[in-house]
Amino acid sequence: MSSADSFEPAAPPRPQKRGWWSRNWMWATPVGCLTPLVLCGGCVFAVIGGVFGALKASDPYQKSLAAVRADAEVQEALGAPIEPGWLVQGNLNVTNGASSADLNYPVSGPNGSGTVYVVGEAEGDGLWVYREMRIRIDGGPEIDLLPPGAADAPAENLSEEPMQAIEEPADEIEEAEAP
Structure with a gap:
């Protein structure tokens, strides 16, 4: 046999090196899509x-929540x-x-x-005046939570601990500020 008749097998082709994307696309795609959604959802939740x-x-x-919890009629209706x-x-x-x-907000017992339902206003002194504070019991009565005549009074009478207002004469304040 001559050398032309001899057959030497060719070396097997080298496998091509696969790129990062072809090796990792199965996990990178969902992570890449879900990460912005989770971040946006987290911001909205915050x-x-x-x-x-x-x-x-x-x-x-x-x-108003303290008034609801303290009212005997509400406790009887809701437990x-x-x-x-x-x-x-x-x-x-x-x-x-x-x-x-x-x-307005729901409560349950x-x-x-x-x-x-609560509607009120406060001026710069921080004392709230409530025009409305009531509860509507589902399938039952509507109960007013304000004491009689309290709709025009400062809210300190509704507090468990009355607020103390500190009043200083205007002359003393001006003297303290002047050099």
């Missing part, structure tokens, strides 16, 4: 949580303990030292549920 937290920390919300729902609706405005609130 904003909503902050708004509800601010409403629930407000004086009108706290005072005890009375717990607020997570959704607070309405608005709370603070403009140049004057505040106003118009809120072992025997039923209802919706609390």
